[in-house]
Amino acid sequence: MTGDDPGPLIRLFGLTGGRARPQGEMFDLVAIVTTVGGSYEPADLIPEHRAVLWLCRRPTPVADVAAHLKLPINITRVILGDLRREGLVTIERPRPVAQTIDERIYREVLHGLRSL
Template sequence: MTENPTDGSTEPGSQWYDGEAGPLVRPYAMTGGRTQSGPSGVRFDLIALVALDPTGPETGASVLGPEHRALIELCRTERQSVAELAADADLPVGVIRVLLGDLLELGCVTVSRPVPPTHLPDERILREVVAGLRAL
């Protein structure tokens, strides 16, 4: 119970309300208590890029919650990393991963994985290319 600043009384249930932030929703309520991103077990890296799938279903579906729709709106203009989505939506990364798993299963978004360091060109080769370009 918290004290009401106007009259000093306590209000039942007011511990779920912050005067400046408004009503609070616990992360597990947004994900339905889930901690994994769907049955496929997809793990979203912080730097994985998420984009809206233009061939996906209508994104205004009633099956989507407000957090899902917020993520769709954030991805509508450009690809964004999982970390950027978490920051822009002001939600924990764990919640974002679960919500993205839902959107991926529905076909609303696509995810492109970062290139593993073993598939990147060797630094020595890049230095040789730069040296060759400077020689031109």
């Protein structure tokens, strides 16, 4: 992204209309994105939108979506925010750590790590 070639930046600008933040509620780097099953898919979706809808048929964290699209995370977020607004994906709401990671999860994680 450094250097004199403005190409990548212009492309990113085109993807987001220059927006730096997604529409609606902010979501975490590892919030789970899920394509809404059976939702009507507009014919004029850009390739990045299609790629997300395909990938997130299985619930997928935001960071993985960004890596898959090979796009910066905040650009990915704008794209995801747009898809959410269209009702095409759901994005997990932020929850305090105490609500998400309980003792059972800790045990599962420990067990999983030990058996790697």
